[in-house]
Each structure stands twice: as structure tokens, then as C-alpha cells.
Amino acid sequence: MDLRFVTGFVTRTGGENSHVAIMARSMGLPALVGVGDKIDEVAAGDSVILDALEGRLIVRPDEATAALYAGHREQYRRHLKMLRQTNGLPAETTDGCRVRLYANAGNLEDVKKAAAEGAEGIGLLRSEFLYMQSAHLPTEDEQFAAYKSAAELCGGEVVIRTLDIGGDKSLPYLPFEKEENPFLGWRAIRISLERKDLFRTQLRAILRASAFGKVRVMYPMIISVDELEAANRVLRECEEELARQGTAFDADIKAGIMVETPAAVLCADELAQRADFFSIGTNDLTQYLLAVDRGNKKIAALYDSFHPAVVRSIRTVIEAGHRHGIPVGMCGEFAGNADAVPLLLGFGLDEFSMSAARIPEIRYLIRGSSRKEAQGLAQRACRCASAAEIRRLVEKKGK
Numbered sequence: 001m002d003l004r005f006v007t008g009f010v011t012r013t014g015g016e017n018s019h020v021a022i023m024a025r026s027m028g029l030p031a032l033v034g035v036g037d038k039i040d041e042v043a044a045g046d047s048v049i050l051d052a053l054e055g056r057l058i059v060r061p062d063e064a065t066a067a068l069y070a071g072h073r074e075q076y077r078r079h080l081k082m083l084r085q086t087n088g089l090p091a092e093t094t095d096g097c098r099v100r101l102y103a104n105a106g107n108l109e110d111v112k113k114a115a116a117e118g119a120e121g122i123g124l125l126r127s128e129f130l131y132m133q134s135a136h137l138p139t140e141d142e143q144f145a146a147y148k149s150a151a152e153l154c155g156g157e158v159v160i161r162t163l164d165i166g167g168d169k170s171l172p173y174l175p176f177e178k179e180e181n182p183f184l185g186w187r188a189i190r191i192s193l194e195r196k197d198l199f200r201t202q203l204r205a206i207l208r209a210s211a212f213g214k215v216r217v218m219y220p221m222i223i224s225v226d227e228l229e230a231a232n233r234v235l236r237e238c239e240e241e242l243a244r245q246g247t248a249f250d251a252d253i254k255a256g257i258m259v260e261t262p263a264a265v266l267c268a269d270e271l272a273q274r275a276d277f278f279s280i281g282t283n284d285l286t287q288y289l290l291a292v293d294r295g296n297k298k299i300a301a302l303y304d305s306f307h308p309a310v311v312r313s314i315r316t317v318i319e320a321g322h323r324h325g326i327p328v329g330m331c332g333e334f335a336g337n338a339d340a341v342p343l344l345l346g347f348g349l350d351e352f353s354m355s356a357a358r359i360p361e362i363r364y365l366i367r368g369s370s371r372k373e374a375q376g377l378a379q380r381a382c383r384c385a386s387a388a389e390i391r392r393l394v395e396k397k398g399k
Helices: 019-026 036-041 063-086 108-116 128-132 140-154 189-194 196-212 225-245 262-266 268-272 282-290 297-302 308-323 338-347 356-367 371-381 387-398
Strands: 048-051 056-059 100-105 122-126 157-161 214-219 255-259 278-280 328-330 351-354
Touching: 036 056, 048 063, 063 356, 100 108, 100 356, 108 122, 108 140, 108 356, 122 140, 122 351, 128 140, 140 157, 140 196, 140 214, 189 196, 189 225, 196 214, 196 225, 214 225, 225 255, 225 268, 255 262, 255 268, 262 268, 262 282, 262 308, 268 278, 268 308, 278 308, 282 308, 308 328, 308 338, 308 387, 338 356, 338 371, 338 387, 351 356, 371 387
Parallel strands: 100 122, 100 351, 122 157, 157 214, 214 255, 255 278, 278 328, 328 351
Antiparallel strands: 048 056
């Protein structure tokens, strides 16, 4: 896709947290997903207005409407320019609490955008897109070249998530059996631990890249200590192989996990004793906690990361990580949600990782927030009985 000719996305199906929507945000493009039959009103050559802020698709607007939205667009651009004036400044609260502001990336172009928006590092490098953009399984050298380039382009820390295929992501050259519930099936770390040949190839490439920057490795979809220990055994074996071959790598490379399943939340203390860091994946965590398909438009209203179960789970994970002396970040879309900033600051989140386009606003909000006030708000939020109550609480704070 040549992005020079793309100004936005509109899809018939999907939800605001489907992968199409997430990738649109990562590219800094507006998107309307799940518009249904409305898309049939658009014919080739039509002018349309895509209002992603209000969720409106206006087909063949009249002159007055077009002029009105041209004004809105210019006002939005001025707002972004104001936010970007904080680029280069630390993400630090008014009472001196410093957090890390990282970006999520799916390719090298995303890494460049992150640097332009003032990201301090990459909190999630989605390695699966290297596989999805290839007609074959990427070789060790191909992966090494990509990871090395990301580390060198970033300059800061780069957290590489191991292959997260399955669910709504597939590879044409890696056949999957049809599954009734693919999000609960053979995916992510389960594939890696079964197909150790693929896992070793990827881990060797990541380790080799660690000689050229601050690289970390992160395992997705962990549900048990057994899985984490099994993954780390393969990592240690790869380290030993490279050492015997005289190949350079960071012998102190950190290995962490995505916390995105209810099992990982409930076993957070045990996992924190074995992981070097946590990164909370709120997209899947919300889906699994609430039993709501995040791509299903029909039940989209039920998918809400402000639900008390999700908010309390986030608190549980952060507290467990800190009890055992490891940092806790968040790489789900919730990290880039402006209303969530006071909650996450109050819980003590160490690292916010999001689409690069969201960084200027989140930095601006953090720099205008008090950690002490946020702690009080977060405590009150955990006593709320509904997502609506929590939203009212944070919206009141925003005013």
C-alpha cells in the first residue's frame, strides 16, 4: 500500500480495537470501522468526509459542510502543533514523577515516526508483521537485519515481541487448522513452543541484534510459569549456541512477558519472580476478562477497558510487579487513552507505550498531572461498580 495516496480507512466490519483500527492509529491515519451498509453509499469518485473524532462518514457533502470541516481540520492541526511543542521534554508529573513514554511499532517506518514524535523507545515491536509482509518464513539473517535496523534507528530501548500469529492474524505459508475459537486456540507463544525451529530462528536473530542496541525480548499470551520457563530455556539454549560460535550478543538481555490473559493476572506474583518486566496488553486482556470479541461490532459496546474488572486487574499486575522489583509497562491501546492517564499514573505504571501519533497528547497530559492526585483518583476508581462510574470520575478530573 502506497501511503502517499491514503488519507484514511473505512471498513464495513470490525470494532475500534480490531487490528485494522490499531494499525491505522499506528500510521497516524483516521479510521472508521464497522460502518456497515453505510459504505455502500460511496461510489468511485465521490467526495467523503471521514470524521474519526465523532465517528461520522459524510458522503458527497455540500459546500457548507465541506467548509465547516475544513475549519475543523485546520483547528485540529493547530492543536497538534501546540502539543508537539513538548517533544524532547520528559514525561514528568508536576510533583516530579517521571515515566517512560514509548511507541508501538510494526515496521521500520513506524520506528522512524516514533522518533519524530519524541518517543523514548519502542515498547512493542510487532515482529509478526515481518512475517506477514513476506512470502516465506523470514530467515534468521532477514530477521536480524530488521531488528538491528530498528535498534539503531530508535537509539533507545526496543522491546521485540516474539511471533504473535493466530487469532485474527494468519500466514499463507504456515497453514492453520480451522478452529472454532481461534483467539483461544493455537496462537502466539503456543505456536513458538510447539514449533521450536521457528522460535529458535527468531530468538537467535533477536539476540544477535542485541549487540547493536538496547534490545529486550517479550513473550505474548503467557498463561503460566511453565510457559515462561520453557520459553526462557529456549532463549538460554540460543545464547549458548551463539556464545560457542563466537557471535556477539547482550549476555544480560532482559526477557519479559505480555500480561494479557486472566491467568497471567491471577498468577502475577509468581510470574513477576521469573520475568524481567511486565507489559500489560489491554486489547486482549479486556477481551478475555469480559468475554467480548473485540472485533465484533454487534457487541462493541460491551468491550470497555474502563470496566472495573479490567481496571482492578491493571492495578493487581502493577502492584505485583513492583512487589518483586520489576518495571511494569503497558502496550495496549489503553496506554494512549487520554482519559486513562490519571488512572495509570495513580497505579504507578512505569512505561506508557502507544501509537506514535498519540505521544504528544499523552506527554502533555502527564506533564500537567499530579501523581499524588492521580493516586487518590485511582483508589476511588477501584471502588466503582461500573465502567460508567469510572468514566464519570476520570472525566470530572479532566474538567
